[in-house]
Amino acid sequence: MISRRQALIGGTAALMLPLPARPAAPEYRLSPQQVADGVWLIEGARDSFGPRNGGAICNIVMLATHAGAIVIDTGGTARHGAALRRFADQKLGGVAASFNTHHHPDHWFGNQAFADRPIHVLPMTARLQAGNAQALSDGLYRILGGWMSGTAPLPGNPLPAGDGFGAGGRDLRLLALSGHSQADLALVDRATGTLIAGDLLFLDRAPSFPDADADMWRASLDLLAGLPASGIVPGHGPFARDSRAFVQTRAYLDGFHDRMARAADLGLAPSEALAAGPMPDFVGLGANPEEYRRAVIQRWRDFEDQALPLIGGSV
């Protein structure tokens, strides 16, 4: 039997048929690949947040252990996190623990699906997650729509001091760094020598700069480059056994800095620097020109104050 309410809804829906309805968000399709012994990479789309990728844009790493997977970053939405959790449960014997490399939402908005196990973050990351959750969530609901349904950001728990972590016979070296954001966690799987760099490294995808400190970032890259690594997982982009991600990330940082310093020193307005587009060598990177345009707005004032001397004040 159809209730009056259902009939009304049905009637309304029929009336509204000619209008294009926003389709329900499709399922997340994961393509996990084993890049080293027991090291699973679920690569993100090399793009910005958008309705086509559902926010699944950052790389997720799962390390197989006897006690279940160690999960590094949990995805960009609750549903993305749930899909990742299903993979861990079905193929890797559940979850031992999770990490969020930093506080940008593509790396931790899937935490809900991992909340029954410890979720470790750097202390500063925990503060930034709590402080920015609402604003980040508002922004993503607006961009991703239905993909975000059910997502309620859940900050991680601050890690105690120390540079090691072990579970189920697998040992990790933890490196507390910064530069891409105020707190960036990089991890090394001791068994395979795989470096999981978080967003300190990008490859074939334009780096993002909302919280960047270029000098700190370069110092972190110097430190990471000094580690012996058999393979590198960047925060965004493909797994590589060579140093391309270091070369490209450094070149992008330097190229962007030079372009902004030059624009400000030549008297360009920020809107002109934005419209001029990315550095020619980096036009074709994933997520460009969008990331370049965002970065101009985020970082312009750093350069403008350098270019404009003090000439007066209140009289």
Add this chain to the structure above:
Amino acid sequence: MTLFLCHMLDSGAAGLAAYGGGAAPLAGKGEDPFDSGMWDLHRAEYLGDPAGWQADRGMRVLAPRAAEDPAHVPVIVDATDVQGQVRRIVVTIDYSPLPLALVFHPGRAKPVLGFGVKYEIAGPIRATALADGVPARMGGAFVDAMGGGCTAPAAAHARPDWQEGFGQMRGRLWPATGRLRVSIRHPMDTGLADGIPAHHLTGLRLLDGQGDLIASVDLHEPIEENPALTFTLPPDLAAGPVRIEARDTNGYSFAGEVTA
């Protein structure tokens, strides 16, 4: 012809072209290319309902497609290709609670002005050039925005002493291109943020070495905190010096001078 300087960066000319050059979408005579509800009202209220107005792709407006930071949306307008001697450029934001951003009187400067605005909600920003004996010419750009720019407190109020550095003026003159850029440390309070009364710059003037007026801008609430303005001067004036004077709603005055 445009006086935008994008071409001074590597492949910037191609970048500007790919960006659309700042031209508004195509529209028929007397049609609004943005098909937006507020234009009729704003045209009546802020432009005096000019007869024969037209959308004009020569009235260029460069703005980001997405605001990224609703408190600082950078814009530059260039009316070089608008027919006639441009006397005023009026900048309005369609769905802002305070739609009038500024009125630029180019005077002896080129009809080019860079500035930043706050955005409360996604919508078009428009620049309309009023020239002698020519119907009003409107250009614009659609800016997607999360909003909150006009009703959020200025960042300065998060600091223990917002007056620190208040009024500080930075600036520079580039004689080769005629560029003049000036920034003033000012909260630009709209009066819409809880418990913070309106306090914003109302006007800024450029004066030549003899103290004669070059150009002026009437500034309103939507202008960004710590605003930076970009002008372009003809070669004789670009040799400097140029004196910059500004005033705000609380009676403060600000002044500085740039030389070549």
